[in-house]
Structure formats: C-alpha cells, structure tokens
Amino acid sequence: MASASCPALVIAAPGSGQGKTTATAALARLHARGGRRVRVFKCGPDHLDPHWHELASGAPVHTLDLWLTGERDCRERLHAAARQADLILVEGVMGLFDGENSVAELARRLGLPVLVVIDASAMGGTLGALTHGLRSYWSDLPWAGVLANRVAGERHADLLRAGLRDPGDWLGALPALGGFEAGRPTALLPERHLGLVAAHELPDALARLDAAADALATTPLGRMAPADWERWRVSFDAPPAGGAAPAPLLAGRTVAVARDAAFCLVYPANLELLEQLGARVACFSPLRGEALPDCDALWLPGGYPELHAPALAAHTGLQAQLRAHVAAGRPVWAEGGGMLALLESLILADGTRQPMWGLLPGQGTMHRRLQALGPRVLRLPGMDEALRGHSFHYSSVDSSAHAPRQALRPGTEGAAEAPGAEAVYRHGSICASYFQPWFASAPRALARLLGSH
Template structure:
C-alpha cells in the first residue's frame, strides 16, 4: 500500500541555522492557505515540536531511525501521507551529522532536502556550502534527493543577489529570509522556549511574522500544484513493521504528570503505553492537583528548575507519592522528573529547594551541558533493550549505587552512559536522566510500570 503527497526534509549545515523557524513558518504559511500539513521532528527533541504543532494545527511526532527503527519511521510517514497534502520533516543538527543522519533519512525515504543556510556572514561561499551538502558521499551512497537552498539572515537585496548567483543551476535558489527579531523564536538552556509559555497570541504573532517573510520568497510563492509537481513522494507501508504489542498493561492505570514543569513527553511514548493496554490519567503538580488513583506513576522530564518554589510547596503531593511507594507501586522519573523526586534541587542562583524526597539525591544545575547523547538501557530480561537519549544541565550528588548504567550508542561523543537509580526500600521507585523511547523494548517498558526489583536487577 502506497500513500502519496508532497514532502520536504528541512536541513542545514549545522545547528543554529534557523531550521525550526523555517519549518514552523512554512507549516504556518501552508496551513493559512488551507492545506493539510503534518510536521515531524527528526531525532530526539521535546521543544521544537511545540512550535510545529501550533503552526500546523496537527500533532507532531519524532522520527528516529536509531531509537525507533526505520520501520517505525516509514510507518509514521505512510500514515501521515494518507491524511495530509504536505509533509515537513525538520532535520537534526547538520544534514550529514549522526548515524543515521538526516541525509540517510532523506535517501531511504525519498525526501527532497531543503537546505537552510545562515548566510548573514557569507556571500559566494554559499555555493561551496550548497555543493558540499548536496554531493557529500554521493559516489558512495548515490544522489541525495534535493529541493533547493534557502538563505537565512540575509542583509539586503544586493546580498541576496550575490548568494543566488553563487549557486550552481541545479542547486536551486528558493529565496532569502531577512534578519528580523520579530520572527526569532525565544531560547533558553535546553533549547527553544515552549510555544505555550509565550501564550498563544504572542507565539502565533512570531509564527505569522516568519510566515509573512517566507511568503515573499520563491519557496513561499509556490502553489499546491507546484509542490506536487516538484516534491511528490510515494510512502510505502513497510513490510517489516513490528506487530502490535501484547496488551500487557491492560487493566492498569498509569498517572502522568503533565504541565510546564513536566512537559517532555514523546507522543510516541503515550501511544506506546496505550498500545500496551494502559489507561493514562494526566495531572498537574503545578496546578495543585493530587496524585490520581493509579497503579503506576510516570514523572517525565521538563523544567522543574524554573518552578522549584511551586514544586517545593507541594508537600501534600510528596506525602501522596510516599503512600504510593509504600504500597509497592512503581514510579518512573526521567530527566526533570528525577530532579523533582530527589531531596533537593539547587538552582543556578545557588538557592536550594527541598523536593519530594523519595530518592536520596541532590541535584545542582550547571552552567554547561552535563550529559547528552543516544543511549541504551540493556537488561537481562527478554527484549532488545530500551533505547533513548539524555540531555541535561544538572549533576547529582548521591551515595546511591546505581541499579544499572545505560550504554552510549555507537559513535557517541560521550564514553559514559547515565545511571539508573532505585530508591532504598522502594525498589519500584526508579529515576534517571535517561529518556527512553518506550516502543524500542515493550517488555522493558512493561517492567518499568509493573515490577519491583531488588538493586542489581535489570529490566
């Protein structure tokens, strides 16, 4: 079975070139014109999808050939192509960075590449950059599907002319975006500020400013017919799609913290828990909501450091979590959830805030990145191991001996993985900076939300 629609993969020479802004602006522009647009984010990322969802009006999934596998990528693209007129995929880091890279994704799925290049400090060199992006490893891997080049941060019409003339004819000039504060998306230490933090009207104003600028480019002036003629892609249903998992969590209720402090939730992880049969109930610690009646609790990542006073004041919730743990019920806390479950959180200004105290760890926010990279949590149980990633600016002080240690993925710049901690006396209470992709190992995922184990055991 094949689904067909227009599609682009938006990539760049490196991070910080404006990919997210361009994808969100393009999604907003096409949605304003009445087109059904679906956006995907390549690689592990919780923040960019918030902007893409607001821009497109549709849910946004991550695509990752390592965490989820190629069959999962193809399955998601096929399903979206059955419903949408245009698919947009934001690449990760530079076009050829990582394994698999955004270029690998483009080749395997036939996605034409739109190269966004921050050209504010270059002129004719844009031609060399575009040539390299397009033809790198071509002799080894074959031609890269190509759409064209969009220059970002351009100073003037004269500057744009120099950039356009530098391109080889086949590299395809698709326009220039000017330097503009109005269309910049705000950032902080973990990446973009979530769109909802600005408020819907303020966030949409930025997206509309970017969409209006894009509308003046050759790319923005293309009609739906032009998109189909240039960039139509056939998305086949993968023959090796994994079978639906057994409903091993049927009859179990999993509570999930979800608000501005706990917002790093892959939609695919919610889908995976539901596919396993779990009933999910969401609650907001910041809103003062009590822990719902549940069999297990998931504390996702997010920004507890920005809401430390409010979380410290939830002594009532801390008591509810202790009752939950005393009943032998599991808690899985990842990233920011780990910080909230510890004894104290020291924010960047040096102030220590008491947290919920189930794990004997003290977290200290750092000025620089403390951990990142793709990881695997391998266990002795049947299954392939949970795959996922880490990205954090905090360090832990603890006397705990880790329950387990994740292993960096091949090619990782880090040589050490992340510790998995279990609470003394509560072996079903576990936390880590590791963010798992649940569908990568359903058996291990079920164990996270059902089983208590002695220290030293693995999922």
C-alpha cells in the same frame, strides 16, 4: 493497503543554529493558514521543537529517527501521514551528514527531497560553494534547493543567489527575524538550556509564527502554488502486512503521567504506546497542585522543575500522596527533570538551594554548561531487547541511592570503562535516571519499569 503519496520535504542545514526550526514552522504555518493539511515530523530526540510545529500545523508532531525509532516506524508514520495530508515536512537535526544515522541517510532511504537552510548572515558567494558541496556530497541524495537565512537585504540576496552554480537551487532569502527588548536584539523563537522555549509558554507564540510565515511568503518558496509542489511528491509504500500488535502487558493498569510546564518533555508516541499496551493513562499537573490520580504506576517525564521549584515544593498535599504511593510499593519511573523533582533539594544556577519532594535521597545541581548529550541504551536483566533513548541535561545528581544499572552509550556494553554512562537509581519502588527512553524500542522492558512482570 495501497501506497500513498504526498509532496514532502526534509528541512536540513550544514549544522545546528542555522534556522531549521524557524523555516520549518514558518512553512507549516504558511500552508496551514492557506487551508492545507500539513504534517510535520522532527528528526532525532527532540521534545521542544515539536511544540512549535504542532502550533504551526495544528497536528501532532512525531519523531523520525533511523536509530531511535527504527526505519519501519518511520515508514509507517510517513505512509499514514501521506494518506491524509497535503504536505509533509520533516525537520532535520544537527548537520545534514552528521552521525551514522544522519538526516541525509533518512532522506536517501525514504526518497525525501532535501531543502537546506543556511545562515548566510556573514557570507556572499560562498553560499554557492556550500550549497554545491551539500548537494553533490552524495550523488543519490534527493534534492530540493537552498533557503538563505538571516539575509541583510535585497543586495545581499542578489550576491548570494549569484554564487549558485544552478540558479534553480535558489528558493529565497529570509531576513533575521526577531525584535528588541531593553535595547537588545531578541530571537523570534527564544532559547534557553535544553533548547527552544516551548511555544505554550509564550502568549504571543502564534503571532511569532505568523511573522515568520509572512516573511517566507515573499520568497520563491513561499509563493509556490500547490501545483508547483508536485515536483516534490513522494510515494510512501504501505507497511508490510502482519506486523504484530503490542502485547497487552499493562492491561488493567492505570499509569499516572505528570504533564505541565514542569514536566513537558514527552514523546507523544510514548503516551500512545502505553495505551497500546492496555494501560489507562491519567494525566495530571503537579505544578497546579492537582492530586495524584488513583493509579498503579507513576511516570514523571523530563522537563523544567528547576524553573518551578518553589511552586512544586509548596504542594505538600501532593508530596504526601507520592509518599503513600511509594510506601505501598507502587512503581515510579522518573526521567530527567522528573528525577530532579524527587530529590531532597536542588541547587539552582544562582547558587540558591531549593527543597524538592524528598522521595529520592540526594541533591541536584544546575550548571551553566551541558553535562551530557547523546544516545543511550538500557538493558534490564533477562531482557533480550534494550530500551533506546538519549541523555541531555545541564544538571548533575549526587545521590546515595543504589544504582544497579546504567544506561550506556551504544557500543560500550561489556567495555571495561563506559564513559558517559547514566546511573539508573533504585530506591524502594522508585526507578530514576537521566536516561529518557523511546518506549516502543523495548515494550517489555518499559512494562517492567512500570511494575508489570
């Protein structure tokens, strides 16, 4: 298979909260409106930003991460995208140089030019110093330029641009985008615990993206013609031949997957892997009271059961079906919010106690502060490979269920103490944890969680 090439950018920032997602989605929407085929990727374990990018681009959004998904997977996905797309955009995570497997390292290994988005709302000429530092910190970092965000007006933009050592770095300025509700300023892409509100939850989501695209269209970056993007064309080599296809470890088995606003934190690649392993995937909506499909195993992904607790608890018919599934010894894998839904009760942020499904002993408690964040690994007995994933939650769980295993921070296996370890509860045929895995990191371990031995 020959190499493929396509204009491509990494959209990065000095840190979180600078406006990477808005800029990426605006750029994707602007070009998709113009009839270009845009593919967007997201760095790091993020389930929410991709909802916006998928709406903006009209194409599925996959994860790129040197640790979580692996460099080979990153290269394969970019090569496949370059064969079909007119433009590839990769939104970074956290700050450009944050972490051992940083966005900068991804950009350097794959030859992706970096566009830096900087919140310039409280700075002037310092934008130039910050841009110079980010550009020159690694001499071999592919570079595109800087987009100033939350800029007050033309005079402010002129001050920012004047501070740049290289005038060619300037790709424009975006104003603070949003509106007002009840006299208060609101964000164009609103947030809550765990991250952005998913695009499908807002009826005017596309209008919000169009507003961001319209603002970007007035900048030098937004006015660039397709021919101008050739300066950022990247060649992606074809993956080496002979890569083994996943063994059909779930052949003949049906895996039911909860999919709705209460269970929305799903990597598309995880669904793909289930099918590659031979499983028939049957999605259903607990929130709408849909019946549990006839299945051999059930996966309850993460999400927001706390926002829909009364509706979930009201569907007693589904609860009865879930109890019958467990009584028959059929496996359940529940992660994050999926685990919360299985508990006896959940104490919400306002202190009220809400009954849940009652299949897993114990209760959960919602907190206003983050309880855990970061990469985790889960090794099952007798398995050479460990599942890689992450933990990110604002709740805690108090359960009497047996927890024979833990998902650990990388590098803490075998340590006398393992801070940040996440319990993996086992109760009958239920296996539940805050740990949210990338299935392809250990397909055999995943198949065991779903009942294949």
